[in-house]
Amino acid sequence: MSKNRRIRILIVGIGALGGTIATRAVSAGMPVWLATRSAESARVLRSSGLRVSGIGGTAIADSVPVAAIEEYAEADKFDLILLATKAHDALEIAPFLSSLLTPGGTLLPIQNGSVSQILADRLGSVVVLGGLSNLGATMVKPGIYEQRNAGHLLIGELAVGLSGRVAKISQDLSGAIEMRVTPNLRGAVWAKLLLNCSVTTIGAVAAQTMRQYMMSSGGREVFRRIYDEALSVALASGTQPERMIVEPIPPNWQGTSVPGDDYNVWIDQIMATYGDIKASMLQDFERGLRTEIDFINGYVAQLGSQIGIPIALNAAMTDMVHLIEQGQIQPHPARLDDLLQRVSSSEKKSG
Numbered sequence: 001m002s003k004n005r006r007i008r009i010l011i012v013g014i015g016a017l018g019g020t021i022a023t024r025a026v027s028a029g030m031p032v033w034l035a036t037r038s039a040e041s042a043r044v045l046r047s048s049g050l051r052v053s054g055i056g057g058t059a060i061a062d063s064v065p066v067a068a069i070e071e072y073a074e075a076d077k078f079d080l081i082l083l084a085t086k087a088h089d090a091l092e093i094a095p096f097l098s099s100l101l102t103p104g105g106t107l108l109p110i111q112n113g114s115v116s117q118i119l120a121d122r123l124g125s126v127v128v129l130g131g132l133s134n135l136g137a138t139m140v141k142p143g144i145y146e147q148r149n150a151g152h153l154l155i156g157e158l159a160v161g162l163s164g165r166v167a168k169i170s171q172d173l174s175g176a177i178e179m180r181v182t183p184n185l186r187g188a189v190w191a192k193l194l195l196n197c198s199v200t201t202i203g204a205v206a207a208q209t210m211r212q213y214m215m216s217s218g219g220r221e222v223f224r225r226i227y228d229e230a231l232s233v234a235l236a237s238g239t240q241p242e243r244m245i246v247e248p249i250p251p252n253w254q255g256t257s258v259p260g261d262d263y264n265v266w267i268d269q270i271m272a273t274y275g276d277i278k279a280s281m282l283q284d285f286e287r288g289l290r291t292e293i294d295f296i297n298g299y300v301a302q303l304g305s306q307i308g309i310p311i312a313l314n315a316a317m318t319d320m321v322h323l324i325e326q327g328q329i330q331p332h333p334a335r336l337d338d339l340l341q342r343v344s345s346s347e348k349k350s351g
């Protein structure tokens with residue numbers, strides 16, 4: 001980039017999270033452009049303008065530089081693309097996005113789970129950083145967003161360590177969202193993944209909060225076994241999960257969790273934050289939307305099989321979520337005993 005050229009940032013996916021960040025960025029006068037999936041969605045946003053309210057205060061943008069993603073093929077290249085679609089869409093659109101980057105430009109996916117790593121592996125020469133949002137946002141309708149907490153965007157290299165480019169991008173985006181950097185982004189991603197695999201997915205298939213399903217012996221067993229498998233995969237893949245809410249490794253853990261007073265205190269710490277929250281995946285079921293299960297428990301199952309770590313519960317959970325998505329079964333507390341039964345009968349079959 002020439003010294004005098006101002007950085008150009010493209011935000012792709014103007015939904016709950018992308019819309020919230022984009023509104024704050026445009027209203028702060030940052031050099032951002034916005035991309036929607038369709039020309040019709042772009043037209044709606046141009047005429048409505050953007051508004052975010054809630055935690056962090058209100059921001060309004062009347063004049064919105066937005067177009068359908070394919071229209072950017074003819075535009076000047078971008079130094080940074082913030083990819084804020086859902087995971088499946090991110091994988092689909094990423095090869096096209098790499099053609100919109102300046103040489104050495106950066107793709108920053110901010111989905112939960114494994115998207116950044118998958119894209120880095122697939123796109124080869126493109127610079128892909130990892131991003132993790134603990135900012136919670138909802139879209140009331142296109143153009144109207146609500147920020148639900150005072151969260152931040154954590155970014156880092158996918159390999160361990162800090163870098164100048166991460167610090168620079170953190171600076172570039174700090175006008176729109178609170179930014180933090182970490183030398184162990186994979187560890188942070190896994191810390192969230194461990195809780196998404198357990199707290200969120202179990203709550204979704206059971207249609208219960210964590211506090212509710214942890215009252216049943218089936219719920220406690222599913223939680224313990226899903227978490228233990230996922231943690232074993234993280235550690236075997238060379239990742240040291242970071243602390244998030246709790247220490248990622250349960251007390252006295254020896255490859256499996258050890259039930260007892262220490263373990264119960266650890267569970268209570270998780271419950272204090274997540275015990276009463278309705279799982280976002282349950283909302284996806286209710287709205288008939290495709291979930292991100294393949295990038296959560298599905299990723300754990302896939303990586304575990306590759307490196308030889310048992311992942312029966314995560315694999316069965318992934319299958320069960322697909323059956324719910326297809327309408328073949330419904331979320332219900334009884335699904336947790338079904339899951340244990342499925343795993344136990346396939347373990348008996350395989351000897």
Ligand SMILES: NC(=O)c1ccc[n+]([C@@H]2O[C@H](COP(=O)([O-])OP(=O)(O)OC[C@H]3O[C@@H](n4cnc5c(N)ncnc54)[C@H](OP(=O)(O)O)[C@@H]3O)[C@@H](O)[C@H]2O)c1
Nearest residue numbers: 013014015016017036037085086089093111112133136137
């Ligand atoms: N919302 C949160 O609080 C939050 C917090 C942490 C992490 N996350 C993660 O962030 C990601 C986005 O979540 P979200 O809640 O913001 O989802 P969302 O509200 O569904 O927004 C995704 C947006 O991406 C658009 N999109 C899809 N494909 C596109 C394409 N090819 N080009 C341009 N735009 C495209 C969608 O448009 P259409 O409607 O036309 O499909 C939609 O507006 C997810 O991976 C989620 O797990 C979200």
